[in-house]
Amino acid sequence: MGNAHDKQGDLVQGTLDMLVLKSLAHGPRHGYAVAEWIAETSSEVLKVEEGALYPALHRLELRGLLASEWGASENNRRAKYYSLTTRGRTALAAESEHWRKMTSAIARVMQTT
Amino acid sequence: MLQEWLTRTWLRIKALAKRKQHDRDLEEELQFHLAKREEKFAASGSGVREAHYAARRSIGNANSVREVTREMWTFNWLEDFWQDLRYGARMLRKNPGFTATAILTLALGIGANTAIFSVVNAVLLRPLPYRDSARLYWISDFVPQFNGTLVGSSDFLAWREQNTVFEEMAAYNDSANNLTGDGDPERAAVSGITANFFPLLGVTPAIGRDFVDEEDRAGGPPVAILGHHLWELRYGGDPRILDRSVQVDNHAYRVVGVMSPDFRFPDNDVSPDLFVPLKLPAKPDWSPQTPQQIVSVLGRVKPGTHSDRVLAELKIMNRQIAKQYPAEIAGIASSVEVRLVNLHDKLAGDTRADLLILLGAVSLLLLISCANVANLQLARSSVRLREFSVRMALGAGKFRLVRQLITENVLLAVISAGFGLFVARERIQLFRAIAPPGIPHPEMVVMDNRVLGFTVLVAVFTGILFGLAPVFATFHTDLNQPLKEGHGSSGTTPARVRLRGVLMVCELAMALMVMASAGLLISSFVRLMDVSPGFDARNLLVAQIKLSSINYGKREQQIAFVARLVDAAKGLPGVKMAAVGNSLPMMVYDTKSVIRVMGQAQAPSRVLPMFPVIAASADYFRTLGIPQLEGRAFDARDGADAPGVAIINRAFATQYVGNANPLGQSIRMGGGPDPPWMQIVGVVGDERHEGLETDAPPQVYVPLDQSRLQYIQVALRTESDPAGVASELKHAVSQLDPNLPVYDVSTMEQRLSNSMSARRFDMLMLGIFAAVALIVAGIGVYGVVSYATSQRVHEFGIRVALGAGPADLVRLVLKHGMRLTSIGVVVGIVGALGVTRLLKSLLFEIKPTDPLTLVIVAALLAAVALLACYIPARRAMRVDPMVALRHE
Secondary structure, eight states, X not given: OOOTTOGGGOOOHHHHHHHHHHHXXXXXXXXXXXXXXXXXXXXXXXXXXXXXXXXXXXXXXHTTSEEEEEEEOTTSOEEEEEXXXXXXXXXXXXXXXXXXXXXXXXXXXXXXX | OHHHHHHHHHHHHHHXXXXXXXXXXXXXXXXXXXXXXXXXXXXXXXOHHHHHXXXXXXXXXXXXXXXXXXXXXXXXXXXHHHHHHHHHHHHHHHOHHHHHHHHHHHHHXXXXXXXXXXXXXXXXXXXXXXXXXXXEEEEEEEETTTTEEXXXXXXXXXXXXXXXXXXXXXXXXXXXXXXXXXXXXXXXXXXXXXXXXXXXXXXXXXXXXXXXXXXXXXXXXXXXXXXXXXXXXXXTTOTTOTTOEEEETTEEEEEEEEXXXXXXXXXXXOOOSEXXXXXXXXXXOOOTTSXXXXXXXXXXXXXXXXXXXXXXXXXXXXXHHHHHSOGGGHHXXXXXXXXXXXXXXXHHTTHHHHHHHHXXXXXXXXXXXXXXXXXXXXXXXXXXXXXXXXXXXXXXXXXXXXXXXHHHHHHHHHHHHHHHHHHHHHHHHHHHHHOOTTSOOGGGOOOOHHHHHHHHHHHHHHHHHXXXXXXXXXXXXXXXXXXHHOXXXXXXXXXXXXXXXXHHHHHHHHHHHHHHHHHHHHHHHHHHHHSOOSSOOTTEEEXXXXXXXXXXXXXXXXXXXXHHHHHHHHTSTTEEEEEEESOOTTSOOSEEEEEEEXXXXXXXXXXXXXXXXXXXXXXXXXXXXXXXXXXXXXXXXXXXXXXXXXXXXXXXXXXXXXXXXXXXXXXXXXXXXXXXXXXXXXXXXXXXXXXXXXXXXXXXXXXXGGSOOSEEEEEEEESSOGGGGHHHHHHHHHHHOTTOOEEEEEEHHHHHXXXXXXXXXXXXXXHHHHXXXXXXXXXXXXXXXXXXXXXXXXXXXXXXXXXXXXXXXXXXXXXXXXXXXXXXXXXXXXXXXXXXXXGGGGOSSSOTTOHHHHHHHHHHHHHHHHHHHHHXXXXXHTOOHHHHHHXX
């Protein structure tokens, strides 16, 4: 998303995968919607590079965590919708749990003065 | 993990199958994203154009997104491989001359390998067509006096009774018998077998049943099982053959079964038309009055029993058995050595060494082909160096280029292997046509999956082997150089030139090794043809007859028949002389016996040598053309009741009678209590009875009328081509007795030729391989020299401009070629000296290091190399200095 200098917005791959999974937790979306949702929900702090997003989507699909289907978009264009598979849901739960533990651990470390 | 991998692979395969569709989907997905982004920019107030570019900027390098995403879905290596393959195919198509030469060369090499391997496969590798055949063994007693193996039936019975190592033991014998009734009399090979013989092998008759134990004992009913061949030929494959009776030596046997067509008898020397129960006694009995049947023995060892243990137990049993032998043969018994041979080895027999030699020769041939193609590739790769430089400059990795080269070469080799299979098929046909009797069942030599697998392996291996040469050369050169040089003679680095020279030297050396081997076999064969057999093989017709015991059991009957036979034969048109004996040259001996010379002390050694004894009719020596050296031949004086007489050959006279005049001395045969003495009345010349390769053994002849006869052999001396008399002889015999078949009718020259068929086979095979090696090496020399010449056109131009004549140029080119050739010949001679030692067993009266042979093949090879150099040299001669100088 152009903002290459904004270091805080860069996402490491594992995190991006988790966010993509999370974005699909409430139903299928196409790639653009995934990027928008992440940007909006994070108040534009996290910006997903398209150059990373689509490889990530395809990688997750290949790993069997996502399924894809062609459908009509809001303005009736053909769009590729991704959704979580059962394995995808399991992976999301595991990742979320892992993330929660990590952040609280990091928070505890950072709180010490 | 596995599940994930499976999903991934499955998705990829789907994507691969619909690759175009998949690419379009990805494109559409990205386009959709761009459109949405554009909408958003537009909505936030940018101009349409601005929004368009902003959207494109935001997605960064769209191509890289495509690439990265696409790659995820593909099997990279597979796609690359496919790409390499198509590229390779294109390169091969672009150079038809190179491709054709390479394919021809390789197809010859691979084809020869496939053909020989299919023989090796059939004879040495494929399991025998019996149940669990690895556990089958052939057991026999080697008797030094006979220099042969045999087993007495009582020994077999004792082994079977006492052993603890065999699951089962079975015995068989073989004889030639007269098959009568149903049409013309015919000779049939009959094998007596114990009832457990077929079960031991794990085979059953295709029609009817096997023998049962009640049929396999003395006094059991006469029954027979037909071989498939006889059943088809004589009985027209009649399905109602069961229970019919067949007449074997005038005894009726009831048919109970027919073997299947693919049954193979487990003995190369025996191919029975008919099987009957062997009917051995229930118990061993070594008493002198009980005659022992000679049998052959097969055994199936118990699972997990080592052959050493089996052999040890057989030795112990034999020691026990020897104690039971009658006193007269106790000496023989104690000298017997038991032999235990795995059935597979027994059947592969002597062919193993021959085949391994041929396999060695074709391997050399393949290496020559490889060196040749490697050389061609080297020549081409120097042209292609620019292509590689460009590709590397464009970012291809070294590894990728190596892979490209190897793929190309393996492709070339695999195509050649395809043609090679055709070559192999022709060779196999040829092989079946000239297969020597030593190689059992040539029809079994087929191209099965194992042979095909071998061919593919060879192809891939050779592809990599000769593919490595250009790889090596390519990466030994600075790949930036050609780019700097622009067009022109790129890549003739010294390393490359040296490598090509080395390959050419190797080729010549290996060709010389194959040629030297073939040369030695050819000179052996020529020498063998020159050997005088000791008799006159021209215009001689020979045939066999078996006097079946029922009509010819008495000696008078035998004598009367032989007299009438000789008279009838002499009366045939074109027949000058006729004789009968119980053995003729090039046939096995009928009788061997211990011989004692009167007045000589019996040798104290327990091992008495045995000598062949031949019963001969009056004109035997004259008919065969064996020279009478001293005394007289047999004649009318030597009737059945006349005093015993004998004739000896020169070998016997010199070795056993010594310096004394043999005439008038007496000898006697047999180890019995008091055999009659026979007076020596003549000495005849030696004849090579057992084949041209072995010296004539000491032989004794006795008058036909004073011998017991069963198998008799007829010899007719004819005025012209003897083959024409064959049918008349048959007719004459059927006039004498319609129930006596005449068989093995052939000319003596044919028999002589048959006795050399194994040798001829090896010679022909190696000769063909040597010829191919010579041609391929010639092509190789031509390739190297003509390439080198074309690289020197510029230099030649200058030389011509400076006043060099055509002859000087020719000399220059020839010098280059012949220097390499002479190195190759010298290396080859050294190699040949090492290799030809392996041929020793195949050579006849010639040393493996025979200098004349080496000189001749070296000269031949050098001549071909010279010719191959001369053609490019002629081209150099015509160099036009102006053209050559402009060439740059």
